[in-house]
Amino acid sequence: MGDIRGAIVVEPVVTKGDRKAFLDVHYQLNAGDPNWVPPLRAEAAEMIDPAKNPFFDHAEVQFFIARRNGAPVGRISAHFDRLALGMPPKQGMGPGTGNWGLFDADSEDVATALIERAEAWLRDKGMTRVLAPMSLSVWEEPGLLTKGHDHPPMVLMGHHPAHYQPWVEARGYTPAKMLRTYDLDIRADFPKLIQRVISSGEKNPRIAVRKVDKSNFDAEAATILDILNDAWSTNWGFVPITDREVAYTGKKLKPLVREDLIMIADYDGEPVAFMMTLPDVNKPIKEIGGKLFPFGFIKLLNWIRKPTNADMRVPLMGVRKHLQSSRLASQLAFMMIEYIRRAALTEYGATRSEIGWILDDNQGMNAIAEAIDARVNKEYTIYGKTL
Structure with missing residues (x-):
């Protein structure tokens, strides 16, 4: 006797109607999760639009949608990033590495059909291994949530049902890298030792930590990008950010930028470190x-104009490579965190902040988070598989 639910059909997204269904199914399948945050529809549509998202400048992407009895029951993207293909294999990416992401499925058999279709597409494109999920880039929402399903994600982080983990692992995927986020109660002063480190830095005439200047936004963004590309260049999973991606991301994030929440540290007059925090x-x-x-637009716009009772997230920070693993790097990090903590607490009514993601083997950043009594609250796993 056949499956009364009907056969699963996985087809590429081709038409405008397909694209709408690809977006809709994400909302349909996650609506019942109390900790899921529905993305703004316009932003979700823009993310998959080759004419708007500069990721497509250097990537080839195919979207698929699964249907059963004509109704959408899942979706997935299959893609490879030409910039990632050019990275050294020891850094995680490299030749032959493809990805899938933007994954939703209403059942394990749908998940299996979608993943197999994505793998087949990648094989046809000459890929020999997969790192997944990547939705879409490592700079967007990498990894599958494998710890921390009991509370909502912060800005620019993903959220997935807990049952996706066994479904993915059943397809032969094993952990390649874990990304952690840390929760920090910013109402409490830092430990005395850290306060002394900060005080020492404030007395050092070679160190200057300043707020960004939003009126000089493009130049400040270029400074941060320069530090970022240098600081992260040897990290696992690193893919260079293009100028168009910087401009695109900057335009999206500019309404959230607050000068007192983003710091740049100079040493001997040279910008050597930065920390970005977003409400x-x-x-x-x-x-x-x-x-x-x-009415949502009015409510959201009013909040963006003056974030109140706003939790914070530190999505990015970096210290130039030649200073990494030095005492100075930690000192600059502690100083920037403290100055941002004070502003978040007094100006925005914040009580907590989330730091990360941080690679599980990034000993320096994990040690900094632990030194200020931050605690791991979420883990995202990037899985690997040979095709």
């Missing part, structure tokens, strides 16, 4: 259900 816009987005109209 957690996911909180008001969740409250409006991801819908800007008819």
Whole structure:
């Protein structure tokens, strides 16, 4: 006797209707999860639009949608990034490495069909291994949530049902790298030792830590990008960020940028480190259900103009490579964290912050987080498989 639920059909996204269904199924399958934050529809559509998302400048992407009895029941992207293919294999990416992401499925058999279709597409394109999920780039939402399902994600982080983990692992995927985020109660002063390190840095005339200047946004963004590309260049999974991606991301994030939440540290007059903190816009987005109209737009705009009771997230920080593993690197990090902590607490009514993601083997950054009494609250696993 056949499956009364009907056969699963996985087809490429081709038409405007397919694209709409690809977006819709994400909302349909996650609506019942109390900790899922629905993305703004316009941003979700822009992410998969080759005319708008500069990731497509250097990547080849195919979207697939799964249907059963004509109804959408899952989705997946299959893609490879030409910049990633040019990276050294010891850094995780490299020749022959493809990815899949933007994964949703209503059952394990749908998950299996989608993953197998993505793998087949990657093989046809000459890929020999997979790192997944990547939705879409390592700079966007990498990894599958494998710890921390009991609370919502902060801005620019993903959220997935706990049952996706066994479904993915059943397809022969094994952990390649783990990414951690840390939760920090910013109401408490840092330990005395850390306070002494910060005080010592403040007395050092060679160190200057300043707020960014939003009126000089493009130049400040270029400085941060220069430090970032140098600081992260040997990290696992690193892929260079293009100028168009910087401009695109900067335009999207500019409304959230607050000068007192982003710091640049100079040493002997040279910018050597930065720390970026964003108010957690996911909180008001969740409250409006991801819908800007008819009234969500006004509520969200008012919050963005003056974030209140706003939790914070530190999505990016970096110290130039020649200073990494030095005492100075840690000192600069502690100073920037402390100055941002003070501003978040007094100006925005924040009580907590999330730091990360941080690679599980990044000993320096993990040690800094632990030194200020931050605790791991989420883990995202990037899986690998040979094709």
